[in-house]
Amino acid sequence: MVRDIVDDPLDEDDIALVKTYGLVPYSAPIKKVEKEIKELTEKINDLCGIKESDTGLAPLSKQMMQEGQPLQVGYVSCFRYIPIDLLMDIFSRVPAKSIARFRCVSKLWESILCRPDFKELFMTMSSIRPPLLLFTFQDDDGNLFFFSSPHPQIPCNENTSLVPTRYHVQHTTDSFSEIGSPLCGFICRRGKRNLDTMVICNPVTGESVSLPKVELKSINTETRPYLGYDPVRKQLKVLCIKSDDIPNTCDEHQVLTLENGNHLWRTIQCKPHYPKSDGICIDGILYYTAGFDMRARVSMVVCFDVRSEKFSFINIHVFMLMNDSCTLINYKGKLGALQFTCLSPKRLRFWVLVNAEKNIWTKCIYALPPLWNNLVQHTELAIVGMTDGGEVVLSQYCLIYAFYIYYFNLESKSLTRVQIQDVEMFKRTRVYTSLGYVENFKLMTDYDRGFNTFSPQGRLF
Amino acid sequence: MSSKMIVLMSSDGQSFEVEEAVAIQSQTIAHMVEDDCVADGIPLANVESKILVKVIEYCKKYHVDEANPISEEDLNKWDEKFMDLEQSTIFELILAANYLNIKSLFDLTCQTVADMIKGKTPEEIRSTFNIENDFTPEEEEAVRKENQWAFE
Numbered sequence: 001m002v003r004d005i006v007d008d009p010l011d012e013d014d015i016a017l018v019k020t021y022g023l024v025p026y027s028a029p030i031k032k033v034e035k036e037i038k039e040l041t042e043k044i045n046d047l048c049g050i051k052e053s054d055t056g057l058a059p060l061s062k063q064m065m066q067e068g069q070p071l072q073v074g075y076v077s078c079f080r081y082i083p084i085d086l087l088m089d090i091f092s093r094v095p096a097k098s099i100a101r102f103r104c105v106s107k108l109w110e111s112i113l114c115r116p117d118f119k120e121l122f123m124t125m126s127s128i129r130p131p132l133l134l135f136t137f138q139d140d141d142g143n144l145f146f147f148s149s150p151h152p153q154i155p156c157n158e159n160t161s162l163v164p165t166r167y168h169v170q171h172t173t174d175s176f177s178e179i180g181s182p183l184c185g186f187i188c189r190r191g192k193r194n195l196d197t198m199v200i201c202n203p204v205t206g207e208s209v210s211l212p213k214v215e216l217k218s219i220n221t222e223t224r225p226y227l228g229y230d231p232v233r234k235q236l237k238v239l240c241i242k243s244d245d246i247p248n249t250c251d252e253h254q255v256l257t258l259e260n261g262n263h264l265w266r267t268i269q270c271k272p273h274y275p276k277s278d279g280i281c282i283d284g285i286l287y288y289t290a291g292f293d294m295r296a297r298v299s300m301v302v303c304f305d306v307r308s309e310k311f312s313f314i315n316i317h318v319f320m321l322m323n324d325s326c327t328l329i330n331y332k333g334k335l336g337a338l339q340f341t342c343l344s345p346k347r348l349r350f351w352v353l354v355n356a357e358k359n360i361w362t363k364c365i366y367a368l369p370p371l372w373n374n375l376v377q378h379t380e381l382a383i384v385g386m387t388d389g390g391e392v393v394l395s396q397y398c399l400i401y402a403f404y405i406y407y408f409n410l411e412s413k414s415l416t417r418v419q420i421q422d423v424e425m426f427k428r429t430r431v432y433t434s435l436g437y438v439e440n441f442k443l444m445t446d447y448d449r450g451f452n453t454f455s456p457q458g459r460l461f
Numbered sequence: 462m463s464s465k466m467i468v469l470m471s472s473d474g475q476s477f478e479v480e481e482a483v484a485i486q487s488q489t490i491a492h493m494v495e496d497d498c499v500a501d502g503i504p505l506a507n508v509e510s511k512i513l514v515k516v517i518e519y520c521k522k523y524h525v526d527e528a529n530p531i532s533e534e535d536l537n538k539w540d541e542k543f544m545d546l547e548q549s550t551i552f553e554l555i556l557a558a559n560y561l562n563i564k565s566l567f568d569l570t571c572q573t574v575a576d577m578i579k580g581k582t583p584e585e586i587r588s589t590f591n592i593e594n595d596f597t598p599e600e601e602e603a604v605r606k607e608n609q610w611a612f613e
Contacts, residue, residue, distance in 0.1 A: 078552040079590050086559055086571075093575035100611035104583040104604045107595050168610045206610070 088118045092125040096204045096439040097165050119441040126185070126438045130388065133405070134203075134437035135164060136179050136187070137426040144170040144177070144189075145426070146203035148437050152418050154391055154407050161419040168206030172199070179432045181278050183227040184236055185440025186258070195223045198238065200258065202440060209444050211238065211263055214254055220245040222294075226279035228286035228306035237306055239286065240265070243274045247293035255309055259447045270311045273302065280328045280335075281306070287328050287335055289316070298322040301335070301353075314359055320351070327383040338383045338392060341365070348383075348392065350410065369408060369415040376415075381406065385435040395433035399426050405433065467494070468502035469517070471510035476502060479517055483524045487516075488562035507560045512553045519543065519566050544573045548590075 103110045132148040147164035174191030191197045196213040226239045240254045250272050254265040277289040286304040301314040316322050326339040335353040348366045381394040394406040403423050407416040465481040485491040558567035
């Protein structure tokens, strides 16, 4: 009897029957065996520890997997054969801008490039390489723009220009900040209006840390912050010198150690003095010129031992004619000083402190090189410092149309002008040029309290 | 003038006879020589013959003395030519220099790779070195934003 298929739905037997249509005689057993093979293969793979996505990987990558590295699926890459510590060594040799880009390559690269020990290694390598020039501009809204560049190869031809690296923009609330020289990749700035506010910033990370307010005795108290580095305990400290407009009254100053956690100022005693120049740190001693008050001449070089936090003074005799615009430099490990003469014809004075205990200085005066009139003309130049190669670096104070820096070799009397590109938008802006900038990826949270804060991890060799 | 020779054996069974003075540029080999365990040759299980040949070439060139005087400038030029190698060979050299503890070769090879990668964009890095981008679009956007300054 034929079932009425239209009215009754198919039951399971019917469906099973339909499914056999079109199959060859041994389909079922074959399918069963295929299924068994697949199950057994999976069991074997589990026992060996190989997963599906492993296909094509080399043995070293397996080792990396066991060490807990995230698994990369698919491609075989030369980089995967290299253990993490060697990868870090390679990465520590590229500039900060490349590191920041490489964090976007893959998750593994991002994790390596954010590790604290990588940042430590990067800092070490950064410090071994020749330091960079740092240019700081501030616009009318109070934003700070940082640019760095390696020095050009001197001697170089006339039309050499540098294309600087631009870092994070720092937004400040106080315009016209007093900006100090960089140390270990950090810059300390003080508000021009808020004299009790100091901020530590890092152009590479974009981090900006406000320090606790400095105690001001009166509304006329002036403050001047300096950064100092103690190479023994590997600590970075901020020294804040205070001075009153009534001379000889303020003998209490403040110092703070930069580290993670609560920053606290400590009071230290020192005879009253008025700081005049930027600071320079050589072998754990911070030097700056000072006088008795704002109007007095430079009568001393203050030496602050960053580790012991003790002050000593080098007397500057009046006949040395050291003035407020004198720039202190590191001359082959010794303290040096450079300054233009006041009277015409303009010349360059160069002092070196050859014997600190006996206060013996060598003094030289250099005539300006013949090219000065052509290249510099009447532009006022700031003396930035001296390179390791013995060139005096000079910079415009203010960007007018183009931005130039100058290299004056005292021995050969050569003068080279180098243009800094990509900064034309800062016309009529004050620019601070410094030497000795070192790129540093560390955040304040990477510095633990206590010892070994700024210590580099041992390198492989 | 006879100089002491030692035998280095690569992982794939090949033997290389090298002057001891040249070979001890490798701190690893130098320690073995000190410990006096080189009589039967030094097996280098981690270094293939193809790479060992290059390492020996490097050490011979860098064994600078009165017999083989060479200026630093010339050495630098030679380094450039020496490092004109395939990507995979350079990476193998890094591993070999690390294993054999030859600082100058290690610095040279790492610096070569560093010079290859610096200035490249993430896309260029991925395509040059066959690295997969395992960020989701949102994750990648976030990382880029954090490091925006490097892309301007």
